[in-house]
Amino acid sequence: SIIVFRGANNQLPLLTTVFLMQIIISLNFWRYVITDNPGETSISIIMFNAFVFSLMSFSMLILIIRLKRII
Incomplete structure (x- = not known):
């Protein structure tokens, strides 16, 4: 991956933004799973995507x- 900013202090806002986007995307996938309204695709594919994005955000x-502990 390409490092845009050098040092952990400078990358923290970028990592926080990525984390928030992953949380929003995973919540959107879980919304489809909970409401059982997958639309065009199957619920198993949406559930897999929800697990993947939840794991990535964790x-x-x-x-x-x-x-934060290092800084």
């Missing part, structure tokens, strides 16, 4: 917490 949260 790992990003752990990364941000670890970076």
Whole structure:
């Protein structure tokens, strides 16, 4: 991946923005799973995407917490 800003201090706003976007996307997927209204695709595919985005957002949260401890 390309590092736009050098140092953990400068990358924290970018990582926080990515984390918030992942949370919003995962909540949107979980909304389709909870309401059982998948639309054109199957509920299993949407559930898989919800799990993936939830896992990614959880790992990003752990990364941000670890970076905050280093700083």
